[in-house]
Every structure is written in structure tokens, then in C-alpha cells.
Amino acid sequence: MAAGERLLGGAWWLLFGVPAVRRYFGGRFFDSIPHSRRMGLSVTGLGRRTFSARVDYRDELVGNPWRGTLHGGVVTTLIDQTSGAAAFFSRSPPELVATLDLRIDHLRAAEPGLPVHARAECYHLTRHVAFVRCTAYDRSEDDPVATGVSAFMRNGSVPLRLGFGRRR
Numbered sequence: 001m002a003a004g005e006r007l008l009g010g011a012w013w014l015l016f017g018v019p020a021v022r023r024y025f026g027g028r029f030f031d032s033i034p035h036s037r038r039m040g041l042s043v044t045g046l047g048r049r050t051f052s053a054r055v056d057y058r059d060e061l062v063g064n065p066w067r068g069t070l071h072g073g074v075v076t077t078l079i080d081q082t083s084g085a086a087a088f089f090s091r092s093p094p095e096l097v098a099t100l101d102l103r104i105d106h107l108r109a110a111e112p113g114l115p116v117h118a119r120a121e122c123y124h125l126t127r128h129v130a131f132v133r134c135t136a137y138d139r140s141e142d143d144p145v146a147t148g149v150s151a152f153m154r155n156g157s158v159p160l161r162l163g164f165g166r167r168r
Helices: 003-015 019-031 034-039 072-088
Strands: 042-046 050-055 062-064 095-106 116-125 129-137 144-157
Touching (some): 019 042, 034 072, 072 116, 072 144, 095 129
Antiparallel strands (some): 042 050, 095 144, 116 129, 129 144
8 A cells, every 4th residue: 555545544534533524524425416415315413334314305205195205215215325325434434335235114104294314324344245224214213114224335445535526
């Protein structure tokens, strides 16, 4: 490893030790994905191996107009992208990941008018795969809307000089 690479790796490690910096990059992570940006996903928390996000209730996200409940695809996207972010930020420097496997159990419809929150935890890392579990809920994490387990392929560290995609 060249001295410059060690310096950049050390810079990532120092940067991601600061909670405000981790939260900023968490927001940039969602902003760099057009689908999550359009849906309005926002970061609510970011730990060493955990990531929390939410999607606010909006009429254009409703899947059942008679009941006013969010579309199941909105909850699926929230779980997938929150889980991916937990895998992405589970290492310092962060690592690019791709969804290998995603299983979601939709347990009930989200309550109309309420935001849906998701909390994901990267509970195991192997050399090539990150394993994540996630819970989506509206009022209480003890009464989930859906749960998910997923596996992500680890694709290597993000070079510090590249950062994240631009907002459009």
C-alpha cells in the first residue's frame, strides 16, 4: 500500500469517527440515488453498523387509494436502501455494495398519514458479503410494518477523492 493510500484511508477513518460527518455522508448516500431522492428518503440515524431512515407520507406514494396506505414498493425500497446503507457504512472507509439477496415480510399496512421509519443493522461481515436485518415501522418498532433480511456483495472501498454523486 502506497503512502498516499494509507493517508487517504486514515483520513476516511478520522472523518467517519465524527457523528455529524457520518450523518452528512449518510444523507449524501441517499441523495446520490435518484429513486431514493425522488421518494424523499431521509437519514434519521447512523451508527457504526446501523443506519436509520424514514419516508414521509405523501399522496403520490399511496398504493391503495381507498384506504390511503403506502404502496408496498415504497416500504420495500425503504428497507432495501436503508439496509444497503447499513452495509455500506459498516466499514471505514465505506464500501460499495450490491444487493445479492433480499427477503421482506410485509406484516401489515402502514398507517395512513404517518411516516415510515426503518432501522437496519449489519450484523455480520465476511470477506465478500455483508448480512443485514431491517425493521420498518410507523408508530413503534415493536409493531413493525415489515421486516427484511438481506445479503450484499462487498465491492471495495470508496476512494476519498470520488465522494458521492451530485444532487440534481
